[in-house]
Amino acid sequence: MGSTFFITGQEVRQAARANSHTSTTAGLAPGHIQANLIVLPSKYATDFRTLCQRNPVPCPLLAESTKPGCWSAIKSCIPSIPSTTLINQSSDLDLRRDIPRYMVYHDGELDESAEHTDLFTHWRDDDHVAFLIGCSFSFEAALCEADLAPGHIVGGMNVPMYRTTLPLNPAGVFTGGTYVVSMRVYKAQDIDHVRATTAPYASAHGEPIAWGWDAVSRLGIADVLQPEWGDCPLGPDGKELEFGPQDGGGIDCGEIVPVFWGCGVTPQEAVMRAGLQGTAMAHAPGHMLVLDCLDEVLKAQ
Structure with missing residues (x-):
C-alpha cells in the first residue's frame, strides 16, 4: 500500500491531488490524523452539527469550513486543538481534490455514473459546507505500536x-x-x-x-x-x-x-436516509483526508 512512502499528511494530499494515489489511505503517513469528509448544502449545516453532537461515537466532529463555499480553509471544532494544528499555515488545502476518491449524492441518491477523483464540477462556491469527521485510521498507529x-x-x-x-x-x-x-x-x-x-x-x-x-x-x-x-x-x-x-x-x-x-461512513448513510435536496459529497469509504497534525493530539479529547 506504500505506507512508508508517504511520511506526512501533505504528501498524501499532494499525491491525491495529482491522482498518483487513488487507493485507500489506511496505513499512509503513520501517526497523522485521518478524517472523513461530508459536504452539504448550507441549509442542512445546523442539523448536521446537531446530529454530530447527539452521536459523538460514530460522528465525532473535528472541523468544518470556515464559511459556506470555502474549500481551502477549515476551523477546528475541538476547543483544545487550533485550526492551524490540523492544517499547517505553510500547507495548502483543497477539499475538492485532496482525497483519493469521492462519493457524490444528488437528492440523496448516490451517483455511480463515474469514479470521482475530484469535486470540481459539483462544488458550489456560494453554498457548500464541508465537515471533517474523526476516523478510526487515526488510532491504528497506536495499535501497531x-x-x-x-x-x-x-x-x-x-x-x-x-x-x-x-x-x-x-x-x-x-x-x-x-x-x-x-x-x-x-x-x-x-x-x-x-x-x-x-x-x-x-x-x-x-x-x-x-x-x-x-x-x-x-x-x-x-x-x-x-x-x-x-x-x-x-x-x-x-x-x-x-x-x-x-x-x-x-x-x-x-x-x-x-x-x-x-465509522465515519455513518453520515453518508444518514444523508441517503434523509433524502436531502441538492448535491452532497463525501470521501469514498477508506479514502480519507490526511491532516498535518499527529494523532496524539486527539488522545483524551
Whole structure:
C-alpha cells in the first residue's frame, strides 16, 4: 500500500491531488490524523452539527469550513486543538481534490455514473459546507505500536465496513439513520488491550462499541464475510477469514473474534436516509483526508 512512502499528511494530499494515489489511505503517513469528509448544502449545516453532537461515537466532529463555499480553509471544532494544528499555515488545502476518491449524492441518491477523483464540477462556491469527521485510521498507529496491527494493514487492504440496525439519535432532517461500523479481527485474549489502546481516541471513534461473534447479530449485520464497503475481513495474520458465526466463530482458529467501532461512513448513510435536496459529497469509504497534525493530539479529547 506504500505506507512508508508517504511520511506526512501533505504528501498524501499532494499525491491525491495529482491522482498518483487513488487507493485507500489506511496505513499512509503513520501517526497523522485521518478524517472523513461530508459536504452539504448550507441549509442542512445546523442539523448536521446537531446530529454530530447527539452521536459523538460514530460522528465525532473535528472541523468544518470556515464559511459556506470555502474549500481551502477549515476551523477546528475541538476547543483544545487550533485550526492551524490540523492544517499547517505553510500547507495548502483543497477539499475538492485532496482525497483519493469521492462519493457524490444528488437528492440523496448516490451517483455511480463515474469514479470521482475530484469535486470540481459539483462544488458550489456560494453554498457548500464541508465537515471533517474523526476516523478510526487515526488510532491504528497506536495499535501497531502495541503489537496489535489490524489485519487489513498487515494484508494491505481496506478495512471492512457494515450497515447496522443500531439507531442514531435523530436531528432535524436527519431521521431514521443507523450506525455504520468498521471491523477488525483480534484474538479474544487481546480485546482488553485493544479497548485500552483505542479508548483515549474519542475524537476518532474511541474504543469499540461491540465485539464477539454474538455482536454480529446484535448489530444486525447480514453477513460478516460480505461487508457493504471496504474489503473482505482479514484475521490478525492478514489472511482472509473463511468462517463466520454460523461456523462457530473463531473457536477453531485461536479464538479470534470480530471487533466493531463506530465509522465515519455513518453520515453518508444518514444523508441517503434523509433524502436531502441538492448535491452532497463525501470521501469514498477508506479514502480519507490526511491532516498535518499527529494523532496524539486527539488522545483524551
